[in-house]
Amino acid sequence: MTEEAKNVDIVVGPANHLGYSSFQLGGFEFSRDEYFVHIKWPKGKHVMEIDRFLRAMVRDIGWGFFYGWIFFDDVFGTHNHYGTVDIFAGAYDEGCKAAGIDYLETFTSDSVSKGFETISKNWINEGYDPLNAPMETGSPMGEKTRESDKPLLRNFIAAKRMLGLKGDVAVRSDETGHPINRAFADVPVDNPDIEVEPGFEGQLHAINLFDHIARSDVTWNPSISSATRNSLCCVTSEEHMLPVIHGNDRNEWFFQLSDEIHWKVQDKNTGRPRGIIVMKAGDVCAMPADIRHQGFSPKRSMLMVMENASPDLPELYASGKLAPYPIEF
Amino acid sequence: MAVQTRFGSLGSYEKGSIELNDDLKHYAFSNMFEVASKSKPFERVAVAKNIEYVAEVTKVDGASPWYVAPHDEFAIVMDGEIEFNFVKLDPSAAPAGGQGAKQLAGAPNGQKMGKVRGRRGHQVLLPAGAAYQFVSKSPSVAVIQTLLGPVTVERWSDICTL
Ligand SMILES: [Fe+2]
Numbered sequence: 300m301t302e303e304a305k306n307v308d309i310v311v312g313p314a315n316h317l318g319y320s321s322f323q324l325g326g327f328e329f330s331r332d333e334y335f336v337h338i339k340w341p342k343g344k345h346v347m348e349i350d351r352f353l354r355a356m357v358r359d360i361g362w363g364f365f366y367g368w369i370f371f372d373d374v375f376g377t378h379n380h381y382g383t384v385d386i387f388a389g390a391y392d393e394g395c396k397a398a399g400i401d402y403l404e405t406f407t408s409d410s411v412s413k414g415f416e417t418i419s420k421n422w423i424n425e426g427y428d429p430l431n432a433p434m435e436t437g438s439p440m441g442e443k444t445r446e447s448d449k450p451l452l453r454n455f456i457a458a459k460r461m462l463g464l465k466g467d468v469a470v471r472s473d474e475t476g477h478p479i480n481r482a483f484a485d486v487p488v489d490n491p492d493i494e495v496e497p498g499f500e501g502q503l504h505a506i507n508l509f510d511h512i513a514r515s516d517v518t519w520n521p522s523i524s525s526a527t528r529n530s531l532c533c534v535t536s537e538e539h540m541l542p543v544i545h546g547n548d549r550n551e552w553f554f555q556l557s558d559e560i561h562w563k564v565q566d567k568n569t570g571r572p573r574g575i576i577v578m579k580a581g582d583v584c585a586m587p588a589d590i591r592h593q594g595f596s597p598k599r600s601m602l603m604v605m606e607n608a609s610p611d612l613p614e615l616y617a618s619g620k621l622a623p624y625p626i627e628f
Numbered sequence: 629m630a631v632q633t634r635f636g637s638l639g640s641y642e643k644g645s646i647e648l649n650d651d652l653k654h655y656a657f658s659n660m661f662e663v664a665s666k667s668k669p670f671e672r673v674a675v676a677k678n679i680e681y682v683a684e685v686t687k688v689d690g691a692s693p694w695y696v697a698p699h700d701e702f703a704i705v706m707d708g709e710i711e712f713n714f715v716k717l718d719p720s721a722a723p724a725g726g727q728g729a730k731q732l733a734g735a736p737n738g739q740k741m742g743k744v745r746g747r748r749g750h751q752v753l754l755p756a757g758a759a760y761q762f763v764s765k766s767p768s769v770a771v772i773q774t775l776l777g778p779v780t781v782e783r784w785s786d787i788c789t790l
Contacts, residue, residue, distance in 0.1 A: 461702065461753050484631050491750040495742040502755060503714060503742050508704060509749025525702040525751065525773060530681035532702065532773050552676040552683070554660075554771065555644075556749075558634050564648060574648035581636030581660045581706065582644050583675045583683070590650075598631075603704075605773070607678035624654035625677055628784040 304383035306407045309414035311421075318443030320421050324414040325404045327386055331422055333441050338375055340388050343400035345374050350439050353422060354429040354542030358519065360415045361455040364408065366606065367613070368546030370591060373570050376543070377411065378403075381610070384411045391546070393569045416451065423447045430517035432538040432599065457523040463506045468522075470506050471514035482538065482599035483513035486557075509556065512536050512601045519543075519594075521604045529608045538599035546591035548613040550625040551606050555582045558600030562586075563593045588616045589623035635748065636661045637707040638687075638767055646789055658787040660685045660706055664769040666786075670762070672729070672772065673781045680727060682780055684772045692762040694732040698723040701754040701774040705746040708768025712752050714741035715759040722757040728777010732759060 305325055312321040312330075321330035328339040336352040338345045355371040362369075364379035373392050378385040387403040389395025406414075423429065425445045426437035456468050463470040471477035479486065491505035508524065512534050519541045521533035537560055546567040553562075555578040562576040567589050578584055586592050594602075615621040636642070641661035646652060658675050664687040667673055672684040686692075688710050696717060703712070715738045723730065736759040746752050754760050754772070762770065774780075 460700065461751070464753075482631055483633055485633050487747075487749065489747065491747070491752065492745040493742070494744075496740050498739070499714075499716065499741040502758075503744055504753040504755075505712075505744045505746055506751055507749055508751040525700075525753075527700045527702065527773060527775070528681070530678060530773060530775070550678055552678070554676070554683070556635075559644065564650070573650045574646075576646045576648065576655070576657065577644035579636070579642050579644040579659075580634050581641050581662075582657065583660060584646070584657045585655050585676070587654045605676055605678065605681070605683060607681055609679075621679075624651075625679075626653070626656050626784055628653060628782075628788075 304405045304407045307410050309417050322418050340402040342402055347372055353439055356415050356419055357429045357451050360412055361452045367548035370544035384408050432518045461525045464504055470511050477514035479513050486513040531606045531608050533604045535602050536599055537596040537602050541594040544591045544593040547588050549588050551586050553584050554603040556601035556603055558598050561595045565591045567591045585625050587624040638665055652790050657789045663787050671781050672779050680775050682776045686770055688762040688764040689767045694736055694759045694761045695729040696759045697729040698726055699756050701772055703752045703770045703772045705748055705750045706769040709747045710768045711763040712744045713761045716741050717759050727775035730778045
C-alpha cells in the first residue's frame with residue numbers, strides 16, 4: 300500500500316497448443332492447461348485447479364475485490380485497498396515466507412479488474428459458468444472450444460435501499476427469468492399482504508426475501524438486499540464450497556437463514572487453523588477481522604451477511620484503534 | 629429424492645457448534661430462536677453488532693408498544709405471522725436525529741398509513757419516521773436490521789455459546 304500502485308495493461312501472449320493464451324500482469328505470469336492454472340512470479344511458482352481459480356477470479360472481479368483479502372487458495376490472492384489492489388503469492392503463508400518466495404505487487408484496481416476480466420474471458424468456455432454450483436454447470440477442463448458469451452458479472456446487483464422498491468433492484472421472479480432452484484423446491488412462494496391507506500401509496504413495502512434467494516441461479520454471491528446508513532444486509536444462496544477464503548478488514552456477521560454451512564476458520568496472517576464453526580438455521584455468528592474463513596454448504600442453503608460499509612474501518616482496525624472483534628463482554 | 633429445506637422455529641430449532649482454538653467471545657455465536665424463546669415479548673435483543681449498527685431479535689406475542697426510528701429499519705419474519713401497523717407521525721413528533729428505535733409513550737396520533745402481514749421469509753420495510761407496531765396471534769419471531777438505540781437490549785453473556 301505504501302509503494303506506488305502500478306497502472307498497467309495486461310500483456311496477452313500467444314495461444315498455446317490447447318488454444319488458451321497466457322498473460323502477464325506486472326511480475327505475475329498466468330498460463331493454463333487442460334486441468335490447471337500455472338502462476339509464476341519473480342521468486343516462485345504455484346499451480347491450482349482451473350475450476351477453483353476461475354470460480355475465485357470471477358467473484359473477485361464481481362465484488363470489486365470485496366472487503367479485505369480474497370485468497371484463491373492458501374497461497375494466491377488479492378488485498379483490496381479501495382482504489383488500489385495487491386496481488387500476492389505466499390505473502391500470508393508461513394511456509395512460503397520461510398522459504399523466501401513470498402511476493403506482493405500493488406496495482407490500480409482498474410488494472411486488476413481489466414486484467415482478470417481478460418484472463419476469464421479467454422479461459423471460460425461455453426457451457427461452463429463459474430458462478431453456478433458444480434452440479435449445475437459444465438466442466439472448465441480440456442482444450443479451448445468457444446468463449447462463453449454469458450455476461451460474467453450479471454448477478455452482482457446491489458439494492459440501494461431495499462429490493463423491490465420502485466427504482467431499486469427488482470425481486471427475482473418467473474418473469475425476470477429466475478425459476479425456483481431445484482434445491483429450494485419446497486420453499487413457500489406466497490407474498491406478504493400489504494394494505495395501504497389512500498395517500499400513502501408506495502410508502503409501505505414488503506417482499507418474500509426467502510423466495511428471492513430460492514430463485515438465485517448463482518452461489519456464493521452476496522448481493523445487497525437492504526441498507527440503513529452504512530449497514531448492509533446481503534443475501535446469497537450457498538452450495539458446495541466458497542471458492543475463495545475470505546480474510547476481512549472489518550467484522551462481518553452471518554445469519555444462517557436455512558439449512559447449514561460449515562466454516563473453516565484460520566488465522567488471517569499465517570493461515571494456521573483455528574477450527575470449525577457449524578451454523579444451522581437461525582444461528583448468528585461474527586467473523587472477526589483477524590481471521591480468514593471458508594464455507595462448505597452440503598445442501599444449497601440461504602445465508603444473510605451483515606457488513607459495515609463505513610470507509611474508515613480498515614484503517615481503524617489496521618492501526619489497532621478498533622479491536623478486531625465486534626463486542627467487548 | 630424430495631428436497632427438504634430446513635428452517636428453524638420457536639418450537640423446533642437445532643443450534644450448531646463452534647469449536648475453535650480462539651476466544652469464543654470474539655464470535656458471539658447465538659441462535660435467533662433460542663434468543664427469542666428466552667426473551668419477554670417485544671424485548672429487542674441484539675444478536676449482531678457492528679459498532680453503531682445492530683440486528684435485534686424480537687419475540688412477538690400479542691400487540692407490541694409503538695416504535696419509531698430516524699432511519700429505515702427492516703424486519704424479517706423468521707417464524708409465525710406478524711402484522712405490522714404503520715402511522716405517519718406529524719413531523720414535530722418524529723425524531724429528528726439520533727439512532728435506533730425508540731418506544732412511544734402510547735398509541736401515536738397521526739394518519740394511518742396501512743398494514744403489512746408477513747409470514748416466514750418475508751422482509752418488511754419499517755420506513756424512517758413512521759411509527760410502527762407488531763401484532764401476532766401466536767408467538768412469532770422477527771429479526772430487525774437497525775442501529776443501536778434506546779430499546780436495544782444487550783446480554784451477550786446470556787445468549788452466546790462460550
Ligand atoms: Fe466473509
